[in-house]
Amino acid sequence: MFDTPPASLPARPGVGYKPQHYADILSNPAPVGWLEIHAENYMGDGGRPLAQLRHLTERFPLSVHGVGLSIGGEGRLDPDHLARLKRLVGWSNPASFSEHLAWSTHDSQFLNDLLPLPYTAATLTRVADHIDEVQTALGRRMLLENPSSYLAFAQSEMSETEFLRALVQRTGCGLLLDVNNVFVSATNFGTSPQAYIDAFPLDAVGEIHLGGHDEDTDDDGRPLLIDSHGKPVVDPVWALLDYTLARSGPKPLLIEWDNDVPDWPVLAAEAARTADALARVPA
Amino acid sequence: MTGQSEFAAALLDPARATPPGLTDGSGAPTTRRYDVYRNNVTVSLADALESAFPVVRKLVGEAFFRAMAQVFVRAHPPRSPLMMFYGADMPGFLEGFAPVAKLPYLPDVARLELALRQSYHAADCVPLDPAALGQIAPERLGDVRFIFAPAVHLLRSDWPIHGIWRANMVDGSPAPAMQPETVLVTRPAYDPDIAPLDTQAATFVATLMSGEPLTAALEAARGGFDPGPVLGLLLTSGALTALTPGD
Secondary structure (H helix, E strand, O other), rough: OOOOOOOOHHHHHHHHHHHHHHHHHHHHOOOOEEEEEEEEHHHHHOOHHHHHHHHHHHHOOOOEEEOOOOOOOOOOOOOOHHHHHHHHHEEEEEEEOEEEEOOEEEEEEEEEEEEOOOOOHHHHHHHHHHHHHHHEEEHHEEEEEEEEOOOOEOOOOOHHHHHHHHHHHOOOOOOEHHEEEEEEEHHHHOOOOOHHHHHHHHOEEEEEEOOOOEEEOOOOEEEEEEEEEOOOHHHHHHHHHHHHHHHHOOOEEEEEOOOOOOHHHHHHHHHHHHHHHHHHHOO | OOOHHHHOOOOOOOOOOOOOOEEOOOOOOHHHHHHHHHHHHHHHHHHHHHHHOOHHHHHHOOOHHHHHHEEEHHHHOOOOOHHHHOOOOOOHHHHHHHHHOOOHHHHHHHHHHHHHHHHHHHHOOOOOOHHHHHHHHHHHHHHHHHHHHHHOOOHHHHHHHHHHHHHHOOOOOOOOOOOOEEEEEEEOOOEEEEEEEHHHHHHHHHHHOOOOOOOHHHHHHHOOOOOOOHHHHHHOOOOEEEEEEEO
C-alpha cells in the first residue's frame, strides 16, 4: 500500500526552518534546496507561522518532522493530534513526513522530550501498530528516526538496528537516519558507530540528519554526549556521514540547529558542508 | 521491567528514585543517564513558559521565574504536544502561589500575555470593509451587530496591565500609574497590538463583542460617549470581520 520510494526529498542540503531566517532564505537560499519544519509549531489556526509556511512551500520541497506523536508510547496515539497532523500534511503537501522512535506522552501528560523504549517483541508490535495507524491516517509512507540514547533497558531483547529493520519489514515505513544520534549513542555505550551503520537498513533511508551535541560525563566519569542541536556538527560526525554515504549513495541531508540558532550565513555554511559531503560520494 | 508509568513519574519528581532496569549499556545501573531526561523535560518546559511569559519573567526575575516554573510544571504538566499553547493555567496558578502574593497584578499580566499569544496564532480573517457601514440606512445603523475576529481579546483589570506591559516591553515607556485598565488586543496583519480603552469605550466594545447591537452598546456606555474613535480603532485594526444589519 505504501511501497513508494522512501521519500521524494531531493538528495541535496536542507535545513531545519527557523522563522528568523525567513527573509534570508527567500533572498539567498543557496546551498539549501529544501526545508524541514517541526509539525507541532504549525498547528495553530492561522497567523504568521502558517502564512510563512504557505509561502515557503511554493518555493521549496518540505519535510514535516513531528516531535509529539509519541509513536513509542504504551497508550494509544492521540486521535486529536493525529487529526491535526493529517490537516497539516494535507494542506502543506510535504515531500516527506517523519517522526521518532520514542515516546513523549503518558496518561495524557506530554513530557516534551523524546523518551527511550526497550526493544522487545511486545514493543515492536506496539510501535508497528502505531506506524500502521499513522500511515493509514496520512495515506502515505512515513520515515522513522533512530534516537540518541543515554541509557539502555535491561529488558531489551534485540539491538536498535534489528528493531528498526523489523519495523521496516512489518510496516513498509522508511527510516530517517540521524548520524549525530548514532555517534552520540555509540559514544555513550562504548560501541562502534561504523558497526551501527553497517547494520542499518540503508536502503530504507529517506533522509539523513546532522546536528551538534553537548558533552557531559556519566556516573563513572565516562563521556556522556547529549543531543542538543545547539552547535556545529563535530568532525567525527562528518566522517561518519562520509562513511554512511559511501555505502548508501546520495541522500537528502539536513542540518538541525534548534537552540542558540545562528544567523543565516553560519547555518548556510554548515549546509554547504553537506553539499561537499554529497560531492564526495562515489558515483 | 520498567514501564512508562514508572519512567514518566520520576521525570518531574526529583524525590523519586531512578526507575529500576535502566543500565549504562554494559549492564551497570545508572542515575546520571536517567537524569539527562529529567533535565531535558524540566528545562524544555521552563523554556516554553519563558517564551510565553516574558513580562511575568521580567517582573519576578529570571532565577525566580525558573524556580517557579519547576513548581508550575509539576502542578500543571502539559496535556498537549502543542508547546505554543502551554501555560494556560498560569494565571490561576499565580493567584494561588504564595511567594508572589505581593504582586497582585501578576495573574492579569499573565492573562494579557496569553491573549497576545492566542491572538498571534488565531485564524486569519478578511477585515470588514468600512464602506459596508455606509451602505446601512442611517435609521437602521443602531440595529447593526458585528462579528469580531478570533484574534481580538478584551481584558479588564484592576491593575494597569497596559502600562505594566509597555514599561517592560517598550523602551522609554513611562512607569505605569496604579489604576485599573482595560486592554484591547487586536491583530492588524500578523502582529498583535494592544490599546488601552477608557471605561466607556471598554463597556461599548464589551457589549458589541457579546453580540448586542450598536444601540445597546451606546446605551451601555452611557451619556456623552463618542463611539467614533473606538469604532475607528476596531475598523483599522482588523478587529471586525462582518456585520449583520438588523431585521
